[in-house]
Amino acid sequence: MAISFFIQSSKNPAPIYVRVREGREVDAKSKTKKTIDPKLFSKGKVKLRKIPTRADAQEKQWIQKANNQLIILQKDLDHLKVLLTDRLNNRKDGQIINSRWLNKVITPRKTTELPKALLSYFDYFLESKKTSLNANTIKKIKVFKHRLERYEHTHGTVYINEVDKRFALSLQRWCDRENYAHNTKVKTLKVLLTVCNHAKENGLPTSTQLPYITRGLKYQKTSHVHLKELGEKRTSISLNELINSKQEYGISVQAIMRRAKDLGVITDYYYRGFCIKMAKNKEERDLGNYIGIEKSNRFNQLLFRAASEDIISLSKAANLANLKLAAFRKEFIAL
Structure with a gap:
């Protein structure tokens, strides 16, 4: 097994390569992430700069600093050689030694700590x-x-x-x-x-x-009957219609109105006005609860819709509901 370092370029700085050879089966090379002036590298070793005889103190100081860096570079290459020798001596049977293997040893992947939040x-x-x-x-x-x-x-x-x-x-x-x-x-x-x-x-x-954490939780079959009952286009919707739908289908008043807005049943402007009115009662207190109504509310829904849209007067709606006008006014709430 032979491990050597070499350069391929005459340009400064030139990248330093490492090569691993073992018989005819292994011949791999890879960059070491190190560079050097080609004039300062020979036979796989770093060469130190020579101090000229007539060099002044400032020049001598600069060369000594440069040589210190070259000494560190040679130590890094020696350390890499020891590391590669250790990895090769302790490799698993059948492990493939190629340029990819070399690159992983030279530049190991950083392990990032997984977030706990x-x-x-x-x-x-x-x-x-x-x-x-x-x-x-x-x-x-x-x-x-x-x-x-x-x-x-x-x-x-x-x-x-x-x-x-x-x-x-x-x-x-x-x-x-x-x-x-x-x-x-x-x-x-x-x-x-x-x-x-x-x-x-x-x-x-x-x-x-x-x-x-999800045990016992099941999806419910959703129903869009309440939206069909609201109609395709509305200029106004009474709160009674929404409460009836909530009691029958178990869907919040706010969710119904949001869905109505998404489907274009009501305008964005009307929906914003609704949200402003509901801002102080997001819990929907006193706005009904899901009780699984089995009887049909179709007549009441149509009645509230007609009154809300001014298709019929409140007195006419009260008469159809078989209620006095004052009682119907208390029951009817326009948004």
Whole structure:
């Protein structure tokens, strides 16, 4: 086995190469990341500069500094030779020695410490998956990351080993307060479970309760009947219509209006006005609850819609509802 250093260029600075040869089976070379003036390198060794006889003190000082750097360079090459000899003597049977192997020894890959905070690990997860996930999936995962970021604004930093059943319950309650749909809540926890499992596979400690954070959570079948009942285009929607839909389908008033805006049923301007009115009651207190109504509310929905759109007068609507006008006014709330 022979290890030698050489240069191939006559230009200054020239890169220094290392070559490993062993019989006819091994002949590999690679750059050492070191450079030198070709005039100061001969037969695989660094040559020191000579001090001229008539050199003044300043010139002598400069040459001595330059030679000190050359001495350090030679020590680095000697150290690399010792390292390569040790790696070659302790290699595994059948290990291939080539330029790629040499380059890994000369420039070992830096091991980066994995982030322990859940939000930071999202970035690592996306970076490691960028070649296997399509752009749309990555975009969706970033949405879940931003949702976790919002949660941390009020609950503090979440670490991977803290993701347990207690955290899952806290996150679910937060999602409820923020009026996220049930399926969004379930999907958020499932994505977090996937990210935490990825961290576990990479050696980070996780909670023993991690596998159970989504236990018992199932997706609900969504219904768009409430949107069909609102119609294709609306200039005004009564709060009663929204409460009826919420009681029947279990979808928040705010989620219905957001969906109506996305589908173009109402204008952005109307939706902004609705949000301003709801700003002080995001929990939707006194705005009904999901009770799983089995009887049809179709007539009442149409009645409230007609009154809201001024298709019929309130007195006419009250008459159709078999209520006195004062009673109907109390029940009817226009947004």
